[in-house]
Amino acid sequence: MLKDITLGQYFPGNSPVHRLDPRTKLIMLVVYIVALFCADGWIAYGIMFAFLAMTIAVSQIPVKAIVRGMKPLVFILIFTGILNLFFTAGETVLVSFWVITITLEGLVRAIFMVVRILLLISATFLLTYTTSPIALTDGLESLLGPLKKLRLPVHELSMMMCIALRFIPTLIEETDKIMSAQKARGADFESGNLMQRVKALVPILVPLFISAFRRADELATAMECRCYQGGDGRTKMKLLRYKLRDFKAFGIGVALLAAVFTLKSFGL
Amino acid sequence: MQKNVRRHFMSYCVNKEYLCMCRRSDPQEEEKVAPILQVQNLQHIYSAGTPFEHIALQDVSFSVERGEFIGVIGHTGSGKSTLMQHLNGLLKPTSGSILLDGEDIWSDKKLTRQSRFRVGLVFQYPEYQLFEETVYKDIAFGPKNMGLSKEEIDRRVREAAGFVGITDEQLEVSPFDLSGGQKRRVAIAGVIAMEPEVLILDEPTAGLDPVGREGILANIESYRKAKNATIMMVSHSMSDVARLAQRLLVMSDAHLAMDGTPQEVFARAQELLDMGLDIPEITRVFLKLQQLGLPVEQVYTIEQATQQLCRLRGEVSNA
Numbered sequence A: 001m002l003k004d005i006t007l008g009q010y011f012p013g014n015s016p017v018h019r020l021d022p023r024t025k026l027i028m029l030v031v032y033i034v035a036l037f038c039a040d041g042w043i044a045y046g047i048m049f050a051f052l053a054m055t056i057a058v059s060q061i062p063v064k065a066i067v068r069g070m071k072p073l074v075f076i077l078i079f080t081g082i083l084n085l086f087f088t089a090g091e092t093v094l095v096s097f098w099v100i101t102i103t104l105e106g107l108v109r110a111i112f113m114v115v116r117i118l119l120l121i122s123a124t125f126l127l128t129y130t131t132s133p134i135a136l137t138d139g140l141e142s143l144l145g146p147l148k149k150l151r152l153p154v155h156e157l158s159m160m161m162c163i164a165l166r167f168i169p170t171l172i173e174e175t176d177k178i179m180s181a182q183k184a185r186g187a188d189f190e191s192g193n194l195m196q197r198v199k200a201l202v203p204i205l206v207p208l209f210i211s212a213f214r215r216a217d218e219l220a221t222a223m224e225c226r227c228y229q230g231g232d233g234r235t236k237m238k239l240l241r242y243k244l245r246d247f248k249a250f251g252i253g254v255a256l257l258a259a260v261f262t263l264k265s266f267g268l
Numbered sequence B: 001m002q003k004n005v006r007r008h009f010m011s012y013c014v015n016k017e018y019l020c021m022c023r024r025s026d027p028q029e030e031e032k033v034a035p036i037l038q039v040q041n042l043q044h045i046y047s048a049g050t051p052f053e054h055i056a057l058q059d060v061s062f063s064v065e066r067g068e069f070i071g072v073i074g075h076t077g078s079g080k081s082t083l084m085q086h087l088n089g090l091l092k093p094t095s096g097s098i099l100l101d102g103e104d105i106w107s108d109k110k111l112t113r114q115s116r117f118r119v120g121l122v123f124q125y126p127e128y129q130l131f132e133e134t135v136y137k138d139i140a141f142g143p144k145n146m147g148l149s150k151e152e153i154d155r156r157v158r159e160a161a162g163f164v165g166i167t168d169e170q171l172e173v174s175p176f177d178l179s180g181g182q183k184r185r186v187a188i189a190g191v192i193a194m195e196p197e198v199l200i201l202d203e204p205t206a207g208l209d210p211v212g213r214e215g216i217l218a219n220i221e222s223y224r225k226a227k228n229a230t231i232m233m234v235s236h237s238m239s240d241v242a243r244l245a246q247r248l249l250v251m252s253d254a255h256l257a258m259d260g261t262p263q264e265v266f267a268r269a270q271e272l273l274d275m276g277l278d279i280p281e282i283t284r285v286f287l288k289l290q291q292l293g294l295p296v297e298q299v300y301t302i303e304q305a306t307q308q309l310c311r312l313r314g315e316v317s318n319a
């Protein structure tokens, strides 16, 4: 059950999408999000959808995995949909009874909003599914590099993110194990009122925190043993270098943006 | 090589015969009581329907009689822990069933919860599950969940602490101030306090020194004797299971590869070695002696080895 949380999970593979430079993928994600928020009209959304579908197909990530990752967000999606459906003012009234009126504009807007969030999340999943956490933080560090001039601790931040991403699955596994162990002693997490349920969390949280601190301690020792002392003068084993395929990807990104803006300017 | 195989086979047959004789003369075996646990065609698939699908158990069937001490061995990742978590209803079988006292533990929600109390499971590295302020409270967690009265909880906590050698003063300290071995004892006491009819331990001695190991094994044995409980112990130490268990289950690649007395199982030493398992050191020594042509039988404990050697010396000095 807890295992189904796929946040930050990486599906190893060797597709063209996997092989792209992490920086390219990060930039492309930003480009995609910008395009997504500029898009309006059926054609623009069609293009955005087709682009994502093609990228997913090329990446060989099973669609099931992306759908499964979506599950925890169903509530937000429904909420957004309903909010837009009922609270958009418009002229063409479709349904009207009591205090509720549904307009055509509202319906269209609700669909667009939900599709927009779905595409946004799918694109983000695609990034984390095809990029290992290490590559991702390397990419981020390199992209944010210029901010070092402003005395921002870019290396430290990216290292923290890398460690956090790395330990999410470990902590989930650990939680699963502790939950099983307490269940074996008769702990009950599924029944009782709110107060009882909150109390039932103590036997999980205390061991979980203790083990997290223990892990942090061990990790710090291990890093110190390897003479880690921050980013200054640190060299990389895998140097990031843009290749031809990255420039192709950028080309596609520019085309995508151009298409969306052109459609927008024609009011389609 | 061929001769060797034949000899193994002979000793295997002989052992079986010897065993049957034992069984017949044992009065407890005469009156047929229903087995406490029955595992039927158990299959478990982790993450079914995803790219991470993994068959952890396949077609496992066996039954457990009351009062037995069963050792479970198998290489890393063979599915031992997965199997153990099925026996008290923590994991739901993908197919197959677990019967506790003849009733399917998944037939009714209440029964599933009851099975947690009747089949106590001590996890691998159980000390990481401690969470209360005092040792006493931690041991009392299980009995409290059972809904027992205050007096009964107190009795059980003190008795459980007694089994694992936790003193009255130690009951009042924080569990986090204890040593690793002591923490493990507290965790085991937390399960024993529920007075389960079947006590399952997943590698209870992993990572302990010899003294700590012996202590915990003695605790388990004393609980079994006092409550006539059934014990199942997963272990990587062949000499421990050989010495304590009356019966061994050998897991290999999600299957139950062997099920028999230590005598029967260790007689198939070569198969065990092929599975990537160890055999007790003393068995290994005697296997070598056999290969060298000495007239010794298969042994798996030090006592048996001494006997054999004494007999051998007797024969030599008589001749």
Ligand SMILES: Nc1ncnc2c1ncn2[C@@H]1O[C@H](COP(=O)(O)OP(=O)(O)OP(=O)(O)O)[C@@H](O)[C@H]1O
Pocket (backbone or CB within 6 Å): A003, B046, B047, B054, B055, B056, B074, B075, B076, B077, B078, B079, B080, B081, B082, B083
């Ligand atoms: N929660 C899980 N999700 C997915 N696969 C799992 C999970 N737990 C175990 N497995 C897999 O199932 C198989 C059996 O695991 P199990 O823990 O039962 O082995 P084991 O015999 O107890 O090994 P060990 O001796 O190392 O404790 C392993 O290959 C493991 O990778």
Ligand SMILES: [Mg+2]
Pocket (backbone or CB within 6 Å): B080, B081, B082, B124, B202
């Ligand atoms: Mg295990």
